[in-house]
Amino acid sequence: MSVHCTRWPAVQRAGGNDTMTSGFCIPRASGMRDSEMNSSRGPARAAFGGCPFFGALLSLRRAPLALLCEAAQRGEVVYLGRYPTPVYLLSHPAHLKYVLQDHAENYVKHPSVDRVRPLFGYGLTTSDGELWQRQHRLLAGVFHPQCIAALTPLITERVTRKLAHWESTRTATIDVQEEMRDLSSSIIVAIIFGADAAVCLAVIRRNLDAAIECLNHLLWSFLPAGVTFATPRHWRLRRAIGALDAIVHAQIDAHRRAEHDSHSLLSRLIALRNEDDGAVMSDTQLRDELLTLIAAGYSTVAAALAWTWILLGAHPQAQERLHEEARGLSTESLGPAFDPRTLPYARQVIEESMRLYPPTWVTARTPLERDRIGDVAVPAGSVLLLSPHVMHHHPRYWKEPERFEPDRFLPARVEARPRYVYLPFGGGPRLCLGQGLAMREMVLAVALTARRFRLIPTSLQPPQPRPGLTLAPSAGALFTLQRRQP
Numbered sequence: 438m439s440v441h442c443t444r445w446p447a448v449q450r451a452g453g454n455d456t457m458t459s460g461f462c463i464p465r466a467s468g469m470r471d472s473e474m475n476s477s478r479g480p481a482r483a484a485f486g487g488c489p490f491f492g493a494l495l496s497l498r499r500a501p502l503a504l505l506c507e508a509a510q511r512g513e514v515v516y517l518g519r520y521p522t523p524v525y526l527l528s529h530p531a532h533l534k535y536v537l538q539d540h541a542e543n544y545v546k547h548p549s550v551d552r553v554r555p556l557f558g559y560g561l562t563t564s565d566g567e568l569w570q571r572q573h574r575l576l577a578g579v580f581h582p583q584c585i586a587a588l589t590p591l592i593t594e595r596v597t598r599k600l601a602h603w604e605s606t607r608t609a610t611i612d613v614q615e616e617m618r619d620l621s622s623s624i625i626v627a628i629i630f631g632a633d634a635a636v637c638l639a640v641i642r643r644n645l646d647a648a649i650e651c652l653n654h655l656l657w658s659f660l661p662a663g664v665t666f667a668t669p670r671h672w673r674l675r676r677a678i679g680a681l682d683a684i685v686h687a688q689i690d691a692h693r694r695a696e697h698d699s700h701s702l703l704s705r706l707i708a709l710r711n712e713d714d715g716a717v718m719s720d721t722q723l724r725d726e727l728l729t730l731i732a733a734g735y736s737t738v739a740a741a742l743a744w745t746w747i748l749l750g751a752h753p754q755a756q757e758r759l760h761e762e763a764r765g766l767s768t769e770s771l772g773p774a775f776d777p778r779t780l781p782y783a784r785q786v787i788e789e790s791m792r793l794y795p796p797t798w799v800t801a802r803t804p805l806e807r808d809r810i811g812d813v814a815v816p817a818g819s820v821l822l823l824s825p826h827v828m829h830h831h832p833r834y835w836k837e838p839e840r841f842e843p844d845r846f847l848p849a850r851v852e853a854r855p856r857y858v859y860l861p862f863g864g865g866p867r868l869c870l871g872q873g874l875a876m877r878e879m880v881l882a883v884a885l886t887a888r889r890f891r892l893i894p895t896s897l898q899p900p901q902p903r904p905g906l907t908l909a910p911s912a913g914a915l916f917t918l919q920r921r922q923p
């Protein structure tokens with residue numbers, strides 16, 4: 438069973454002037470060199486889309502994954518149109534490294550992050566400059582590997598509770614997408630607000646899902662960020678954010694009065710002091726960081742785990758190999774000293790799953806000053822799209838990119854690849870702060886589940902990826918649970 442739709446156009450006509458794309462031909466002006474196709478002026482605009490002003494951006498709204506992969510086949514820096522400033526797609530690992538890492542000081546998040554500002558405010562993922570630097574320094578301490586290792590018992594307890602629930606209710610069929618959302622939200626909320634915050638979990642989950650759903654639509658709006666009409670969707674967004682704000686502020690108040698778990702991440706954020714002036718975080722800044730961490734830690738992990746099970750359902754031999762690795766695990770041994778590297782196959786499976794379905798499938802950067810990427814001049818204020826999805830499916834870097842093959846992540850094979858060919862967690866100074874937490878959580882969840890259960894898909898038709906804030910499955914995915922012999 439092939440789980441994945443092919444996103445790379447199958448045929449590149451050798452020696453011809455036309456590039457065959459999924460079912461239609463885009464003529465290339467005769468004699469045009471690649472560098473001209475990629476230049477920010479003239480021919481490149483005609484090369485993609487056909488709409489003189491927006492270029493390919495209208496199609497990008499309809500089928501972004503396919504279109505970006507198609508565009509990447511045209512060159513390493515491809516002009517896609519205006520939105521309203523010029524938009525380029527970068528797909529060479531050296532260019533991604535240049536922007537994300539080597540010259541990161543010239544690149545900021547694109548102003549389109551204003552679209553998600555109502556939810557995230559000026560949290561770590563949506564801030565830049567001095568504010569980002571200060572907050573990053575502060576929060577990095579909380580995500581120190583030792584602090585993350587200390588969360589192992591909590592994560593283990595949440596996973597085993599979920600598995601015990603499946604057993605005790607004699608659940609025969611589950612929707613993995615729903616179950617993984619439930620699991621990852623319960624973990625992140627317990628980490629942030631403490632174990633006794635379970636009472637507000639359902640409200641957080643419901644309103645976060647509603648807010649993310651609204652933002653998934655607004656992301657593709659052609660209206661300038663900040664311009665809104667009073668549509669039912671906007672009202673839903675405002676209501677959801679209002680409910681989330683109320684919970685977060687109530688938690689901040691309760692933690693400030695020390696009524697809550699002093700080991701929670703929120704207690705530690707409250708206690709943090711800026712090195713330079715000793716200042717603590719304001720309630721508004723705390724609110725922004727908390728909602729950023731909850732959303733970043735929930736939706737990404739839930740999507741990655743759901744895809745992992747969908748892939749394991751389609752590849753039973755991989756699921757058996759995972760079970761063999763995990764069967765010796767004992768939950769008693771899962772303390773802070775647990776090292777996810779002791780479950781290498783579980784790790785490889787998750788890495789391969791995030792290769793095929795990277796939860797953060799695209800990000801954008803804007804140059805503060807004009808720059809040159811390869812042989813293309815990119816103006817200040819333009820938009821550079823960097824897509825883990827494109828890089829992870831690029832046939833130049835991956836043999837049979839659509840095939841699920843966890844052994845691609847054997848250490849020797851990883852070392853043989855350029856770093857920025859695989860970037861589910863981004864890179865450079867803005868590398869995902871939660872990478873260590875996410876990997877620990879996912880390895881534990883997948884291994885502990887495979888130890889106790891076999892998951893068999895009820896349908897041979899897998900869901901399609903749905904690109905929004907994260908790349909989640911388009912629909913639920915039903916699985917039959919089979920209890921394994923202890």
Ligand code: HEM
Pocket residue numbers: 561562573625729730731733734735737738741795796797800801860861862863864866867868869870871872874875
């Ligand atoms: C599978 C799980 C996850 C994936 C694939 C993922 C992916 C990413 C990516 C690609 C970025 C960089 C975005 C950019 O460069 O524009 C990022 C940033 C970030 N992530 Fe994650 N993430 C995951 C889980 C988490 C978790 C569990 C947390 C924390 C609870 C978290 C917190 C953050 C934060 C705070 C940033 C902003 C870092 C900065 O700009 O300084 N992430 N994540």
